[in-house]
Amino acid sequence: MKEIAEVAIGLPIQKTFHYYIPERMQKILQIGMRVLVPFKGRKVTGFALDLLDHPPPGVEEKLRDIEALLDEAPLIDRPMLNFCRWISNYYLYPLGEVIKAGLPPGLHLKSEFYLSPTQTGMDRLSTEALDPIQQKVLTEIQRHHQMTLKSLLKKFSGEISRAQLFSWKKEGLLELEGGIKPTSAKPKFERVLQFKGGISDQTLSKKQLHILKWLEEKGEVPYSELRKQFKSPSKAIRSLENAGWVSVIRKESFRDLSVHPELKPYPKPEPTAHQRSVLEVLSKGIHSQRFSPFLLYGVTGSGKTEIYLRAIETVLAQGREALVLVPEISLTPQLLSRFKDRFGNNLALLHSGLGAGERYDQWRRVWRGEVKIAIGARSAIFAPFKKLGMIIVDEEHDSSYKQEEKLKYHARDLAVVRAKQADAALLLGSATPSLESFHNAKEGRFTLLRLPERIEGKPLPKVEVVDVKKGEGLLSERVREALQRNIQDKKQSLLFLNRRGFANFILCPDCGLTFKCPNCSVTLTHHLRVRSLQCHYCDYRVSAPGDCPRCGSHRLRGVGIGTERLETEIRTLFPDVQVERMDSDTTARKHAHQQILKRLESGQIDILVGTQMIVKGHDFPNVTFVGVVSADTSLHFPDFRSSERTFQLLTQVAGRAGRGETPGEVIIQTLNPDHYSILRAMEHDFVGFYQEEIEFRKALDYPPFTRLINFRLAGNSEKRTQATAEALGRLGDALLKRGYRKGIEILGPSVAPFPKMRGKYRFHMLAKGKNSRWLHQFARDVILQSEDLIKGKGVALEVDVDPAFIL
Numbered sequence: 167m168k169e170i171a172e173v174a175i176g177l178p179i180q181k182t183f184h185y186y187i188p189e190r191m192q193k194i195l196q197i198g199m200r201v202l203v204p205f206k207g208r209k210v211t212g213f214a215l216d217l218l219d220h221p222p223p224g225v226e227e228k229l230r231d232i233e234a235l236l237d238e239a240p241l242i243d244r245p246m247l248n249f250c251r252w253i254s255n256y257y258l259y260p261l262g263e264v265i266k267a268g269l270p271p272g273l274h275l276k277s278e279f280y281l282s283p284t285q286t287g288m289d290r291l292s293t294e295a296l297d298p299i300q301q302k303v304l305t306e307i308q309r310h311h312q313m314t315l316k317s318l319l320k321k322f323s324g325e326i327s328r329a330q331l332f333s334w335k336k337e338g339l340l341e342l343e344g345g346i347k348p349t350s351a352k353p354k355f356e357r358v359l360q361f362k363g364g365i366s367d368q369t370l371s372k373k374q375l376h377i378l379k380w381l382e383e384k385g386e387v388p389y390s391e392l393r394k395q396f397k398s399p400s401k402a403i404r405s406l407e408n409a410g411w412v413s414v415i416r417k418e419s420f421r422d423l424s425v426h427p428e429l430k431p432y433p434k435p436e437p438t439a440h441q442r443s444v445l446e447v448l449s450k451g452i453h454s455q456r457f458s459p460f461l462l463y464g465v466t467g468s469g470k471t472e473i474y475l476r477a478i479e480t481v482l483a484q485g486r487e488a489l490v491l492v493p494e495i496s497l498t499p500q501l502l503s504r505f506k507d508r509f510g511n512n513l514a515l516l517h518s519g520l521g522a523g524e525r526y527d528q529w530r531r532v533w534r535g536e537v538k539i540a541i542g543a544r545s546a547i548f549a550p551f552k553k554l555g556m557i558i559v560d561e562e563h564d565s566s567y568k569q570e571e572k573l574k575y576h577a578r579d580l581a582v583v584r585a586k587q588a589d590a591a592l593l594l595g596s597a598t599p600s601l602e603s604f605h606n607a608k609e610g611r612f613t614l615l616r617l618p619e620r621i622e623g624k625p626l627p628k629v630e631v632v633d634v635k636k637g638e639g640l641l642s643e644r645v646r647e648a649l650q651r652n653i654q655d656k657k658q659s660l661l662f663l664n665r666r667g668f669a670n671f672i673l674c675p676d677c678g679l680t681f682k683c684p685n686c687s688v689t690l691t692h693h694l695r696v697r698s699l700q701c702h703y704c705d706y707r708v709s710a711p712g713d714c715p716r717c718g719s720h721r722l723r724g725v726g727i728g729t730e731r732l733e734t735e736i737r738t739l740f741p742d743v744q745v746e747r748m749d750s751d752t753t754a755r756k757h758a759h760q761q762i763l764k765r766l767e768s769g770q771i772d773i774l775v776g777t778q779m780i781v782k783g784h785d786f787p788n789v790t791f792v793g794v795v796s797a798d799t800s801l802h803f804p805d806f807r808s809s810e811r812t813f814q815l816l817t818q819v820a821g822r823a824g825r826g827e828t829p830g831e832v833i834i835q836t837l838n839p840d841h842y843s844i845l846r847a848m849e850h851d852f853v854g855f856y857q858e859e860i861e862f863r864k865a866l867d868y869p870p871f872t873r874l875i876n877f878r879l880a881g882n883s884e885k886r887t888q889a890t891a892e893a894l895g896r897l898g899d900a901l902l903k904r905g906y907r908k909g910i911e912i913l914g915p916s917v918a919p920f921p922k923m924r925g926k927y928r929f930h931m932l933a934k935g936k937n938s939r940w941l942h943q944f945a946r947d948v949i950l951q952s953e954d955l956i957k958g959k960g961v962a963l964e965v966d967v968d969p970a971f972i973l
């Protein structure tokens with residue numbers, strides 16, 4: 167029996183601790199279970215990482231006992247634990263929290279008290295040395311071996327109280343232990359009919375014969391299905407069951423996913439020559455069963471999806487499993503329906519749009535090896551596969567792979583790590599690869615695969631840039647012409663504007679008043695239809711004023727445009743065509759997004775106005791014109807990746823045009839017609855953009871030439887948050903003096919780009935370094951030593967590791 171457990175405690179450090187395993191737990195405790203342990207005078211949750219025969223040398227006398235077991239079964243297996251360890255170490259986040267983040271929400275376990283009789287209790291029960299109510303309760307518990315406090319109190323409600331039970335515990339009759347049970351998500355069971363024997367007997371009734379024939383064909387059918395086919399079948403079934411021809415069993419069922427997008431079917435095409443050569447290289451990587459990373463750089467419409475589908479077929483043929491990450495699954499119904507058409511039910515869906523029960527079901531299907539493919543958004547990187555052969559990351563440049571809250575991981579970077587740990591192939595795909603990934607390919611760390619042209623040699627759309635400095639109003643003459651022409655030709659158009667609402671903000675021209683969010687340092691956006699001013703960060707809302715509340719002026723006016731106003735103007739401009747808008751306001755209802763895309767596919771929409779959402783990988787052959795109303799919003803974002811983001815966005819939007827027979831046309835309106843992001847996007851020149859951007863990154867020592875870790879402080883009091891930030895700065899400086907000087911540079915502390923968000927004042931400090939290991943070591947020291955500095959100040963420290971993964 168193992169006597170010692172290595173335990174991870176909920177701290178963002180990798181140090182682990184050892185505890186004795188009390189005898190009663192020795193048979194039950196397994197790696198991957200959570201335990202309650204004493205730590206610095208408190209009781210904390212820990213994770214059993216390893217079980218040992220002997221304590222590590224020199225700590226024996228100090229070791230204490232594990233107090234309680236919190237899980238009935240391990241939550242994860244060893245390889246997954248190693249993966250989580252890596253994540254915890256790299257993102258400086260508590261291991262227990264990492265593991266939790268990787269589990270479906272239904273498994274976020276809730277603690278409950280379990281009662282069991284002690285030896286004393288049992289003895290006294292058998293000698294009847296208890297009062298009648300104790301006798302009754304203990305008998306009941308003993309019958310179940312163990313009961314939860316809740317169920318016991320329910321059973322004997324009115325007869326016993328919680329306090330009584332606790333006093334019996336004191337008397338030594340009962341044991342009370344913290345335990346765990348799944349919360350909302352539970353497996354669902356259903357009755358299933360199975361066909362057992364041949365149909366020969368002539369004594370069967372017509373109905374029975376009918377049912378039996380039907381069953382023979384199906385083999386196995388849920389009872390509910392039978393009910394739909396035959397009226398009141400239970401009597402017939404009972405006699406069939408008695409005769410041994412049918413058996414009725416209870417089986418776990420999986421909630422049906424109501425996400426089938428019902429788009430056009432996707433037949434399996436013969437691969438083109440380009441696709442074939444890409445597949446050939448890929449297939450070698452897959453067959454090697456070693457870590458083989460690939461970057462697939464294929465222009466928009468070059469047929470990347472078919473590469474994914476066929477690569478997965480190769481993986482399945484080897485008896486291994488495939489994981490596919492997509493930026494946001496609810497936004498890419500087309501990709502999903504292509505996967506469904508090819509793989510049917512051998513596919514699990516993992517994303518946050520599903521209900522807890524659905525998610526739990528999907529997760530379990532993967533866990534038990536019932537499906538070989540999973541497709542999902544960033545958190546699907548934790549899918550519990552055991553024989554992973556390949557991970558695909560579609561649109562690998564997409565910023566939604568970065569989780570911005572709590573555990574701030576980047577799913578693409580984690581895909582690299584997981585594929586490596588699993589000896590699997592890795593396929594990152596994009597028409598606009600991230601600088602990091604392309605750099606990795608250039609340096610030979612990834613094998614670069616290319617699909618240089620669109621399918622069937624279709625040309626990329628012609629892109630024109632219109633300088634709107636002179637101000638022709640919302641839409642330039644050129645865009646209006648193009649829309650008009652498309653209407654005449656019965657083609658469809660997309661208009662992209664990366665800002666929702668009616669007006670950006672409301673201004674009083676008489677006294678200069680603008681309306682600011684009380685919680686965030688931003689102005690409120692005007693939404694006309696719902697007559698409100700809204701904050702797009704914290705969701706604060708007030709009704710829109712008619713007159714200026716300060717000077718009473720009647721001339722309040724909206725400044726800057728959003729998609730709502732764009733839609734209105736387009737409707738006025740083209741009253742006879744179908745105009746729709748797709749942004750988070752119009753797609754709040756479930757499936758609204760899919761329905762809009764379906765109407766676009768079937769030609770019911772002539773002009774679709776929208777935000778980012780219209781950019782994502784859609785493939786609609788009748789869309790021939792795409793207008794970008796303003797390319798400048800993303801360009802001015804305070805982030806060193808703003809040029810890259812702009813280039814990606816423009817190229818992706820443009821990529822929606824001209825996928826059918828008619829060549830596409832794109833017009834970009836901008837105030838910065840000479841900016842290289844815009845010029846290179848106009849020329850479809852990713853490599854040119856990369857070369858310019860990488861020079862800029864090199865000159866300024868930005869990723870991928872350095873690594874960044876951001877320390878963010880947020881607190882309710884501006885003064886205290888600032889003081890804490892300054893103290894953090896001094897700590898950083900002191901650490902530099904004590905030996906970190908070489909290789910690490912600190913920027914700040916300073917006020918964050920948005921100084922106030924959701925009511926919190928924000929400051930940050932940036933650490934920059936060339937050596938990742940060294941930089942992380944520094945960050946770990948900062949976190950450890952800042953504990954006292956932050957304690958009791960009402961200020962939270964968060965650490966954000968910049969996604970710039972280098973192997």
Ligand code: ADP
Binds near residue numbers: 438468470
């Ligand atoms: P990407 O993801 O690279 O933008 P898609 O995978 O959407 O491109 O493919 C673009 C279009 O080309 C789709 O309509 C798809 O059906 C079609 N396609 C892909 N491969 C082939 C092929 N080998 N032969 C014919 N059509 C293809």
Ligand code: ZN
Binds near residue numbers: 674677717
């Ligand atoms: Zn005013």
Ligand code: ZN
Binds near residue numbers: 683684685686701924
């Ligand atoms: Zn706000």
